[in-house]
Amino acid sequence: MSTAFQPANDSHGFTGVAPIFPLPSLVLFPHAVQPLHIFEPRYRRMIADALAGERLIALVLLKPGWESDYDGRPPIHEMACLGKITTDERLPGGKYNLVLHGLQRAVVVEETKTDKPYRTAQLELYKDFYPEPSVIHRDARRLELLSAFRRLFPEPDYDQALAGLTDANLPLGVLCDVLSFALQLKPARKQKLLEEVDVDQRSDLLLMRLRENLRKARGKRVRKLFPPPFSLN
DSSP states (O other): OOOOOOOOOOOTTOOSEEEEEEESSOOOOTTOEEEEEEOSHHHHHHHHHHHHTTOEEEEEEBOTTGGGGTTSOOOBOSEEEEEEEEEEEEOGGGOEEEEEEEEEEEEEEEEEOOSSSSOEEEEEEEOOBOOSSOSSOHHHHHHHHHHHHHHHSOOTTOOHHHHHHHHSOOOHHHHHHHHHHHSOOOHHHHHHHHHOOBHHHHHHHHHHHHHHHHHHHTTSOOOOOOSOOOEEO
């Protein structure tokens, strides 16, 4: 299954309601791809239903304290990422390997009543906001972000997918999302980046995180983690 970058902003066919997939340590961003291994019965049912329909699910981060009610309905963050299943493989026993392609930020307006074993919600989609006039020079900021990221991942043989991303002339919002996804950060910090719809503010926050990681990485070899590994549900 390929995890190569492909810009994704097509939510064609979205009805406004989608299954939500709460996870404790994974934040998906628009324009990024995430391999997933699905094994819990309720989420196997979710994927089967999604594949029979729009192929859309919303990945959302669980709030702290989820452990005590994981099998129930533990609290989730409001901002999620609507994703489309682009590649799927059904395994013996009903498990799945799949690739989820982030499409767009989505706020969980309210959870919907369902007799299904998984959670569903009404979602409101959010596009990137570019304030005008801009408080930053966006072309210069793009170069700052790429320069900092390349210093973090200096190996000349890093993945072709990442090389293509950093060399492409991506819009600043897209670049922020792709780098945020690839950057090694705690889930709570990635969630903050996902929640920021103002692109200029998001780029400020991302640059701060990149510089923090650079300070921590001085004298250390940064382990390559792009594309990301499979995540277990």
